[in-house]
Amino acid sequence: MNPANSSNPEIQFILLGFPSLGQQSRILLCALLSVAYVGTVVGNFCIVWAVLRDPRLHHLPMYILLGNFSWLEICYISSTVPRMLSDLPSPGVPISFHDCFLQFYFFFSLGTTECFLLLAMAFDRYLAICHPLRYPILMSLQLCWALVASCWLLGFLWFIAPIVFISQLSFCSSNNLDHFVCDPGPLLAAACSPPPWTERTCSTLSSCMVFSTFFFILASYGLVLRAVLRLPAGAKRHKAFSTCTSHLAVVGLFYGSIMVTYSIPTASGTTGKVVTLFYTVGTPLLNPLIYSLRNKEMKDGLRKTLLGER
Numbered sequence: 330m331n332p333a334n335s336s337n338p339e340i341q342f343i344l345l346g347f348p349s350l351g352q353q354s355r356i357l358l359c360a361l362l363s364v365a366y367v368g369t370v371v372g373n374f375c376i377v378w379a380v381l382r383d384p385r386l387h388h389l390p391m392y393i394l395l396g397n398f399s400w401l402e403i404c405y406i407s408s409t410v411p412r413m414l415s416d417l418p419s420p421g422v423p424i425s426f427h428d429c430f431l432q433f434y435f436f437f438s439l440g441t442t443e444c445f446l447l448l449a450m451a452f453d454r455y456l457a458i459c460h461p462l463r464y465p466i467l468m469s470l471q472l473c474w475a476l477v478a479s480c481w482l483l484g485f486l487w488f489i490a491p492i493v494f495i496s497q498l499s500f501c502s503s504n505n506l507d508h509f510v511c512d513p514g515p516l517l518a519a520a521c522s523p524p525p526w527t528e529r530t531c532s533t534l535s536s537c538m539v540f541s542t543f544f545f546i547l548a549s550y551g552l553v554l555r556a557v558l559r560l561p562a563g564a565k566r567h568k569a570f571s572t573c574t575s576h577l578a579v580v581g582l583f584y585g586s587i588m589v590t591y592s593i594p595t596a597s598g599t600t601g602k603v604v605t606l607f608y609t610v611g612t613p614l615l616n617p618l619i620y621s622l623r624n625k626e627m628k629d630g631l632r633k634t635l636l637g638e639r
Contacts, residue, residue, distance in 0.1 A: 340500060341423035342519070346416055346509040347602065359417040365614050366410045372617030373399035379630040386630050390473035391457070394450045395620060395627070397477050401446060402613040405439040408432060409510050409609050416509065429511040430496050434488070436510055440587070442484025444542045447580055449476045451549040454573060459556045487538060491531045495520075498527070508602060510609070543584050550577060578619050582612045 350358065380386045380396035387393065412432065416422060424432075456467050495513060498520040506515035513531045553573055586608035620627055 340426040340504065342426070342429050342500075342504045342506050342511065343421055343423050344412075344416055344509055344511070345505055345507050346413070346420055348420070355417045355420075359414055362410060362414055362417070362610060365610050366406060366414070369406050369610070369614045369617075370403055373402045373613065375631055376617050376620065376627070377403075379627065379633075383630040383633060386626065388470070390453050390468045390470065391450075392627075392630075393470075393473050393477065394446065394453055397480075398443070398446050398450065399617065399620075401439060401443055402616055404435075405443065406610060406613045408435040408439055413509050424511070426496075429506075429516075430492060433495075433511040433513070433516070434492050436512075437488045437492070438485040440484075441487045441538055442481055443583065444538060445480035445483055446477075447576075447583065448542045448546055448549075449480055450576055451546040451580075452476075454576060455549040455553055458553045458573075488534065491527070491534060494527045494530060508605070510605065512605070514601070539584065539588055543580075543588070546580055546584075575619050579612070579616055582615060583608055586612070 347355070347358070376399040377396050380392045380399075387396070409432065412424070453468055453473075457464050460467060491513065495516050498517075499522075500519050501521045504519050506512070506519060508515045517528055517531075550573060557570060557573070586604050
């Protein structure tokens with residue numbers, strides 16, 4: 330294979346996706362993904378709209394974080410699924426070097442931002458339940474928006490170095506990527522001779538971000554659980570459990586599917602694709618259902634906003 334300099338704008342990649350699927354299976358998967366995509370966008374947009382329109386919600390830190398989280402989910406699924414929908418019916422359409430790395434950047438940056446937002450939401454619940462009397466002071470609107478801005482900023486800065494390193498590699502003439510997204514594993518596999526430190530850098534940054542945020546989220550909810558168990562049985566205890574179980578369900582779905590995948594950047598194969606498909610499409614689709622069904626204030630806000638009730 331002849332190496333191709335990555336600075337050449339003519340370099341193109343082909344996302345193989347699911348090459349073993351027949352045409353009918355591709356059409357079926359395309360239809361399912363289309364429904365999931367529309368459902369995700371509509372569901373999460375309804376949450377964003379309810380938070381913006383309901384005066385009771387858009388002044389509360391919990392719902393400011395939730396509104397940002399829902400907007401993030403819309404952006405996250407939009408970074409990959411539209412391209413997948415265009416590739417499934419007619420596979421083999423090349424993606425340019427710049428488009429591939431742009432997708433790589435947004436896909437990973439939005440995923441990293443999600444980890445930080447989940448951490449901020451866990452911290453908010455910790456303050457609300459473990460320090461209820463001082464909560465309005467500890468979690469002011471200014472601090473809440475500072476946390477939100479920090480999550481987005483850190484998310485979009487975290488993976489700049491690995492993306493730059495991988496983009497400088499020389500890729501061979503056969504630039505087939507065994508995935509449906511521009512992912513570090515297939516990109517490193519397509520490189521002629523990637524230096525080991527590039528893979529180690531990707532793995533280290535992914536592992537540090539995933540495991541550190543997951544550890545602090547578990548620690549926060551551990552303290553929350555201890556505080557909730559001390560509450561007398563009643564409405565307050567039930568509400569605290571309901572809110573926290575919603576958050577933990579989202580955390581479990583998201584982190585459970587990404588830990589192995591992005592701790593080992595070279596992970597590939599059908600299993601890796603299915604896992605990636607789940608947290609790329611499945612978790613953004615389930616999140617609005619989890620939050621709206623388990624949260625009374627959100628259900629009331631959605632009903633008032635969508636149905637015009639008072």
